[in-house]
Amino acid sequence: MAGDDNLLLRIHGVAKRFNSVVALRSADLEVQAGEVHALMGANGAGKSTLVKIITGVYPADGGEITLAGKPSVFRSPAEARRAGIVSVYQDPAIVPDLTVAQNMRLARVPLEAVKAAMRTLGIDHIDLSRTARDIDFALLRLIDLSRALASNPSILLLDEITAALPADLSERVFQVVRDWRRGGKSVIFISHRMAEVAALCDRATVLRDGVTVGVTPTAGAEAKIVNMMLGTDVAKAAAAVERRAANIATGGPPALEVRNLNYGHAVRDVSFSVAPGEVLGVAALEGQGQEELFDCIAGVRRADAGEVRAHGELLRLRHPADAIRAGLVLVPANRLQALLHQRSVRENIALSAFGALRSWGAIAMGAERHRVDDAIQRLQIDTRAAPEVRRLSGGNQQKVVIARWIASGFRTLLCFDPTRGIDVGTKQQIYALLREVAGQGASVLLFTSELPEIRLACDRAIVLFGGRISGEMPAEKADEARLLHAAHGLPPAETAEVRA
Numbered sequence: 101m102a103g104d105d106n107l108l109l110r111i112h113g114v115a116k117r118f119n120s121v122v123a124l125r126s127a128d129l130e131v132q133a134g135e136v137h138a139l140m141g142a143n144g145a146g147k148s149t150l151v152k153i154i155t156g157v158y159p160a161d162g163g164e165i166t167l168a169g170k171p172s173v174f175r176s177p178a179e180a181r182r183a184g185i186v187s188v189y190q191d192p193a194i195v196p197d198l199t200v201a202q203n204m205r206l207a208r209v210p211l212e213a214v215k216a217a218m219r220t221l222g223i224d225h226i227d228l229s230r231t232a233r234d235i236d237f238a239l240l241r242l243i244d245l246s247r248a249l250a251s252n253p254s255i256l257l258l259d260e261i262t263a264a265l266p267a268d269l270s271e272r273v274f275q276v277v278r279d280w281r282r283g284g285k286s287v288i289f290i291s292h293r294m295a296e297v298a299a300l301c302d303r304a305t306v307l308r309d310g311v312t313v314g315v316t317p318t319a320g321a322e323a324k325i326v327n328m329m330l331g332t333d334v335a336k337a338a339a340a341v342e343r344r345a346a347n348i349a350t351g352g353p354p355a356l357e358v359r360n361l362n363y364g365h366a367v368r369d370v371s372f373s374v375a376p377g378e379v380l381g382v383a384a385l386e387g388q389g390q391e392e393l394f395d396c397i398a399g400v401r402r403a404d405a406g407e408v409r410a411h412g413e414l415l416r417l418r419h420p421a422d423a424i425r426a427g428l429v430l431v432p433a434n435r436l437q438a439l440l441h442q443r444s445v446r447e448n449i450a451l452s453a454f455g456a457l458r459s460w461g462a463i464a465m466g467a468e469r470h471r472v473d474d475a476i477q478r479l480q481i482d483t484r485a486a487p488e489v490r491r492l493s494g495g496n497q498q499k500v501v502i503a504r505w506i507a508s509g510f511r512t513l514l515c516f517d518p519t520r521g522i523d524v525g526t527k528q529q530i531y532a533l534l535r536e537v538a539g540q541g542a543s544v545l546l547f548t549s550e551l552p553e554i555r556l557a558c559d560r561a562i563v564l565f566g567g568r569i570s571g572e573m574p575a576e577k578a579d580e581a582r583l584l585h586a587a588h589g590l591p592p593a594e595t596a597e598v599r600a
């Protein structure tokens with residue numbers, strides 16, 4: 101570990117309030133040259149606010165920032181960039197209606213340098229004349245990272261860069277981060293995935309309620325970091341959440357049955373079913389047809405061929421409303437699309453986009469106010485900035501999207517990466533919630549980019565590769581190695597052994 105003379109960035113006592121919301125009370129952070137430093141904290145702890153203060157998006161209300169020994173205050177991200185500090189923010193700083201090349205010109209970064217970074221990340225196949233809106237969210241984040249790398253900063257801030265990334269793309273980011281460190285540069289890394297923080301980062305600074313509560317080397321310190329983030333009592337309660345046993349109904353028609361579904365080259369002849377009371381996991385590397393599959397079932401895209409049945413009834417899915425009427429609802433990948441940004445938390449949760457929903461049996465449909473309150477409380481949504489959902493922290497926005505469906509009821513929940521950007525404590529609550537709704541007879545189809553979640557939340561898993569199902573296994577066998585094996589399109593290991 102580098103010594104103190106290597107100190108590159110020092111933040112001391114930084115404070116920030118937004119009207120009545122205190123985002124940061126007193127944040128301290130010290131980053132050495134040649135260090136990967138994790139910035140940890142529960143949803144709403146103040147991490148993104150600190151990143152935005154460091155990079156000149158917001159002015160601080162108080163405190164000091166020193167860069168290489170010199171007091172430094174940046175009034176804009178451009179000024180920070182000139183001083184060698186660049187961030188990849190939680191939501192891509194990319195204009196959706198412009199092409200990638202136009203976006204890069206707007207950000208005033210040399211296109212050749214962006215292309216070089218895209219080659220390093222293995223995404224140089226993306227055509228720069230494509231409109232950003234048409235590019236997968238995960239790839240957009242890597243384009244945003246390429247933009248940041250192109251200005252060759254001495255401090256790179258990555259705010260949940262891996263949150264939407266499947267294993268293969270995360271690994272490429274880790275490689276870039278390691279290379280960056282090897283070059284004597286620094287990375288400030290924000291993530292809710294403890295395992296990657298432990299593997300990648302040298303030290304972690306932990307924020308709780310806007311205050312720095314500790315700094316620790318990361319190796320072997322996962323439990324300590326969680327305790328610091330959540331406070332010991334909350335961490336204990338979160339760890340104690342038990343996995344409910346399944347209550348899967350057999351005999352009747354499946355809750356969801358997909359037969360020979362095809363969508364362009366993305367989804368090829370996919371067939372599976374989910375029983376009432378079952379949580380079926382879907383695992384896949386980037387771009388294996390998972391988004392298109394979920395969209396087709398939810399009526400967002402129209403399949404070219406195949407059938408979708410809900411409780412035995414054949415559905416004509418031309419619009420999301422057709423799916424919703426059958427009790428099939430989608431928690432989509434992109435929370436920004438799902439939310440009305442300038443509306444309140446309550447309005448966003450109470451919003452039933454397609455008129456009144458039927459009551460779906462066991463899932464409570466009490467008075468609206470009660471349902472909304474209940475969802476806010478169960479998902480522990482931080483409502484300090486509740487009048488406008490766009491002012492919520494990223495993780496809390498994601499929780500609002502889930503809360504909407506918890507409040508309005510469903511028969512089958514199509515959940516696309518629901519714990520993206522959600523802190524470890526709340527993740528446990530969401531797994532418990534999924535098991536609970538399944539216990540009450542609902543079904544869940546869960547895509548997750550975080551493979552360990554499959555065992556924690558699901559009863560069974562299917563794996564997609566090249567738009568086809570390349571593996572199926574019960575949850576207890578769905579460890580990371582097996583899932584990755586199938587996700588790369590390899591035959592099951594047991595079969596290979598038998599053949600050998």
Ligand SMILES: Nc1ncnc2c1ncn2[C@@H]1O[C@H](COP(=O)(O)OP(=O)(O)OP(=O)(O)O)[C@@H](O)[C@H]1O
Nearest residue numbers: 118123143144145146147148149485491493494495
């Ligand atoms: N522009 C804003 N206006 C009002 N409140 C804000 C604004 N930006 C952030 N906040 C509030 O400040 C607090 C800290 O938010 P911040 O986004 O920094 O948290 P975070 O640690 O990054 O959380 P997450 O892990 O969920 O991304 C939250 O209560 C949030 O609602």
